[in-house]
Amino acid sequence: MANQKMLGFVHTAQRMPDKRPAAERRLDFNEIYARFSDPRAGEQANRCSQCGVPFCQVHCPVSNNIPDWLKLTAEGRLEEAYEVSSATNNFPEICGRICPQDRLCEGNCVIEQSTHGAVTIGTVERYINDTAWERGWIKPVAPVRELGISVGIIGAGPGGLAAAQQLRRKGYEVHVYDRYDRVGGLLIYGIPGFKLEKDVVARREQLLRDEGVQFHLGFDVGRHASLADLRARHAAILIATGVYKARDIQGPGSGLAGIVPALDYLTASNRTGLGDTVVAYENGTLNAAGKNVVVIGGGDTAMDCVRTAIRQGAKSVKCLYRRDRKNMPGSQREVAHAEEEGVEFIWQAAPEAFVGDSTVTGVRAVRIHLGVADATGRQTPQVIEGSAFTIEADIVVKALGFDPEDLPVLFGAPDLKVTRWGTLPVHHATKMTSLEGVFAAGDIVRGASLVVWAIRDGRDAAESMDAYIKATVAGEAVKVAAE
Known part of the structure; x- marks a missing residue:
């Protein structure tokens, strides 16, 4: 293009894509932002200052080359922008939707620090890659040659899927085992459609299938096959199960009906949206329609729950969090969206007991002072002291975080070492667990974290698995052939 691009922040203000009005979006589970038009995407990408040290890239877990694909977008070179964007990230259009950019790339943008407002990196990333899908630029990639060696991956979430794609493109026969009936893990069942519409995940699944990744769904490791069985089948194993055990809360009345874990609640809603019949949703157990809902917690899962309850037609939705707004772990953008949609936040308050006979009718909470x-x-x-008050509640959702399940017991692998938190300790450079040829990645290693970190871990583990196999299995084959 003739005109010099970039540095547009000096004359162009930050502008997000159009956001649907709260009164409209609370009625459905569709995504809340429209897509950028071509001119708007270029205009916002043009705001990048192309700074010498790109802090956006430094603070991106997958080290996306953000300045380059912003420049290419500003110049209208979208296919090249897509190639750069996808070089470091297996699921860029998913990260563009669900990453907490305000805590990562955009929060560390130099322009943001200079008070001009960050480049809207996430929405441009989504625009680039949605455009790539629509224009047919994203096609299955066949490996240069088949290695005739199989690997097994336990878990079809983002970490497992990223590793599966990387290994398949290297020529391995890849088998992914997952206990659920759909591919995607929390991308499908944990994250609501208003943040990530499910066809976005489904088209990635189809791409992986077209590339030759083989999925074994409804497969429980430990029941259908032990970890030892899978190790015997494959040259290397990756454990990428995530963490699914809900943290609990104790106290008087904590066993009352109507107090439910966040993931059960979100899964029921997502399954219903996908067309499944969910008895607990239809009988009202996991359906907020017409009810007073209290969500306990301040993370992104809590935000997903309160915004889901609004869309289900709850009578009232309150979020109870023991710290203040600036200290909450969830995305500030999500809090703002929730407030617009009618959620009431009760800051610096914690549950003390649950009220009710057999079913919960209220939460007794106490006020909290933040000390040293x-x-x-x-x-x-x-x-x-003396600050107790009661909040009316027909459903209480516990969104207190997640811990690992007992994998040695679950997988029938007592020799698989775990930390005192239940996570899998791995060698920091190779990602290998205490078992030879068994690797681990994502939340099962680092604890509950972000999708983008799972992708990074999956990619790193794939490289280590490839190096391990080439040094051992392939090396043995060469030795046997020589004999």
Whole structure:
């Protein structure tokens, strides 16, 4: 193009894609942002300053080459922008939708620090890759040659899928085992459609199938086959199960009906949206319609729950969190969306007991004072004496985080070492667990974290698995042939 691009922030303000009005979007589970038009995407990409040290890239877990694909977008070279975007990320259009950019790339944008407002990196990333799908640029990639060696991956979430694609493109026969009936893990059942519409995940699944990845769904490791059985079938194994055990909360009344884990609640909603018949949703157990809902927690899962309850037609939705707004772990954008949609946040309050006979009717909470900072730098919550109050509730959703399941017991592998938190310790450079040829990636290693970190871990594990196989299995084959 004739005109010099970039540095547009000096004359062009930050502008997000059009957002649907709250009154409209609370009625359905569709995504809340429209897509950028071609001119708008170029205009916003043009705001990038092309700074010498790209802090956006530094703070991206997959090290996306963000300045380059912003420049290519500003110049109208979208296919090249797509190639650069997908070179470091297996699912860029998914990350463009669900990454907490305000805590990662955009939060560290130099323009953001200079008060001009960050480049809208996530929405441009989504625009580039949605355009690539629509124009047919994304096609199955066949390996240069088939190696005739198989690998097994336990878990069809983002970490497992990223590793599967990387290994398949290297020529391995890839088998992915997952206990659920659909591919995607939390991308399908944990994240609501208003953040990630499910056809976005489905087209990625189809691409992986077209590339030759083989899926074994409804497959419980430990029941259908032990970990030892899978190790005997494959040259290497990757454990990418994620963490699914909900953290609980104790106290008087915690066993009352109507107090439900967040993932059960979200899964029921997502399954219903996918057309499944969910008895617990239809009988009202996991359906907020016409009810007073209280969600306990302050992370992104809690935000997903409160916004889901609004869309289900709840009478009222309150979020109870023991710290203040600036100390919550969830995305500030998600909090803003929730407030627009009618969620009430009760900051610095924690549940003390649950009220009701057999079914919950209320949450008794106490006010919290934030005291001195602890070793992590966060202020320590302290109960204010005599501050108890009761919130009416027909459903209480516990969104307190997730812990690993007991994998040695679950997989029939008592020699698989775990940390005191239940996560899998791995060699920091190779991602190998305590078992020879068994690797691990994602939340099962680092604890509950972000999708983009799972993708990074899956890609790193795939490289290590490839190096391990070439050094051992392939090496043995060469030795036998020589004899």
